[in-house]
Amino acid sequence: MGKIIAFVSQKGGVAKSTLARGVASEASKSGLSVKVADLDTQQGTFAEWHRIRLNNSFNSIGSVEVFAKAKDAIDQADHYDLLIIDGAARASSATLEIAKIADLVILPTCASRDDLTPAIRLAHELQQKGTPNKDIALALTRVGTQSEIDDAREFIQQSGYQVLDGELQEKPGYRQAQNDGLSITETRYKSLNEKAD
Numbered sequence: 001m002g003k004i005i006a007f008v009s010q011k012g013g014v015a016k017s018t019l020a021r022g023v024a025s026e027a028s029k030s031g032l033s034v035k036v037a038d039l040d041t042q043q044g045t046f047a048e049w050h051r052i053r054l055n056n057s058f059n060s061i062g063s064v065e066v067f068a069k070a071k072d073a074i075d076q077a078d079h080y081d082l083l084i085i086d087g088a089a090r091a092s093s094a095t096l097e098i099a100k101i102a103d104l105v106i107l108p109t110c111a112s113r114d115d116l117t118p119a120i121r122l123a124h125e126l127q128q129k130g131t132p133n134k135d136i137a138l139a140l141t142r143v144g145t146q147s148e149i150d151d152a153r154e155f156i157q158q159s160g161y162q163v164l165d166g167e168l169q170e171k172p173g174y175r176q177a178q179n180d181g182l183s184i185t186e187t188r189y190k191s192l193n194e195k196a197d
């Protein structure tokens with residue numbers, strides 16, 4: 001059975017799909033067989049991005065599929081080195097189901113308290129329902145200044161949850177790249193790619 005990484009959140013627009021695309025493109029480049037389960041049945045954001053990617057003749061990142069049921073997505077892990085689950089906004093029972101089985105659950109969050117508080121609340125809920133603390137990590141996304149980053153890291157540290165090293169800065173270049181089917185490590189700006197990496 002391959003490894004499973006899931007991106008989940010309570011709030012929308014915190015860069016779940018953005019990070020999932022980045023991890024998928026890098027993992028695929030490094031030679032892993034990758035499956036992406038897009039659980040956002042309403043938008044199919046990841047799947048749509050991948051369609052644009054293929055239309056623009058960029059490398060396929062593997063197999064991308066939209067799933068309505070978390071269980072069907074999880075079953076895919078048997079056939080790939082890495083299963084990436086791009087969750088829909090608003091944690092649900094599906095989120096809990098995914099979190100229990102994933103090797104790593106990443107909760108992307110912007111740096112404001114309005115975003116951090118629901119992310120930490122979701123982390124609590126996942127933990128209470130059986131996801132080990134070591135499998136949960138927050139990731140800072142769409143950040144602006146260093147002081148904002150420092151403040152957010154301190155706030156997260158007090159909650160007792162891990163936060164991934166590095167953070168994703170808010171940059172139009174990241175949006176632009178994704179409009180064309182490219183990931184945050186594939187923008188036209190070398191410095192943005194290196195930071196995202």
Ligand SMILES: Nc1ncnc2c1ncn2[C@@H]1O[C@H](COP(=O)(O)OP(=O)(O)OP(=O)(O)O)[C@@H](O)[C@H]1O
Pocket residue numbers: 009011012013014015016017018019040045087088089141142143168169170171172174175178
């Ligand atoms: N670092 C960034 N800099 C600039 N724009 C960004 C960045 N990260 C994400 N965005 C943009 O913000 C929007 C939301 O990002 P994304 O779709 O990845 O979030 P999401 O958590 O998957 O949202 P949803 O909850 O709707 O699934 C998108 O338009 C995306 O291009």
Ligand SMILES: [Mg+2]
Pocket residue numbers: 016017018040045086087088
């Ligand atoms: Mg999304």
